[in-house]
Amino acid sequence: MKIGILGGSFNPIHNGHIYMAEMAKKKCDLDVVFIVPAGHSPNKDERKMLTGLNRSTMCKFAVECINGVETSDVEVLSDSKSYTYITIKKFHEKYNNDELYFIMGADSIDYFEEWKNPDIIAKYANIIVINRGEYTDEYIEQKVEYLNSIFPVNVLKVDCPKIDISSTAIRELFMNKKYDEAKKYLNDKVFEYIIDKDLY
Known part of the structure; x- marks a missing residue:
């Protein structure tokens, strides 16, 4: 079985995240993609994040x-x-x-060698890079060549259109009470959950 893994804060999970998962699944012929919400993120201030339970619940609604x-x-x-x-x-x-x-995302492969133990990630998993037009094919090829000079890594590139939205922007829409605009980027149940729990 071919298993995809897509991690992130998902604060909240939006249609762009789902599109990434579906594109990777389709283009790389994966059997399943797991959305993995972060627990205790080493790179983000947890005081500004929803609980893991809330983010996990939204992810489950989004993919059910x-x-x-x-x-x-x-x-x-x-x-x-x-x-x-x-x-x-x-x-x-x-x-x-x-x-x-x-x-x-292609922005992550750009500094992948700076991650914590990237060689272990590459040892156990192939890397699917979703390029949403940020980088040229030549640049990504050069980056992969550089990574392979440090540790073995198998990279598959998937091109897909960029959905111009972010979790940060969606949170701001909720905080400014622009609910109709925020709803366009979210699964209906995710939107209702955020409203019911007054999460943002």
Whole structure:
């Protein structure tokens, strides 16, 4: 089985995230993609984030009707920092007879060598790079060549249109009470959950 893994804060999860997952699944012929909301992010101020339970619940609402896309709480249920290399190792232990594919945006591959133990991520998973027009093919090829000079890495590139929205922008829309505009970028149940819980 070919398993995709898409991690992130998902604060909140929006249609751009889902589109990334679906494009990776389709273009790389994956059997399933797991959306993995971060538990204790090493790179973000948790005081500005919703609880893992709230973000996980929104992820589950967002994918419940999408065939082949699921949610994993492997990071949310962990007490330790949510480093990707640890998550990948956990997936490898659970699915040791399957192929893993870690999905990231092209902006992340640009500094992948600076991540915590990127060689371990590349050891256990292929890397799917979603390029939304930020970088030329030549630049990505040069970047992959550079990474391979440091540690072995197998990169698959997927081109897809950029959806011009971010979780930060969506939070701002809610804080400014622009609900109709925010709703356009969210699954209906995710939108209703945010309104009911007054999350932002």
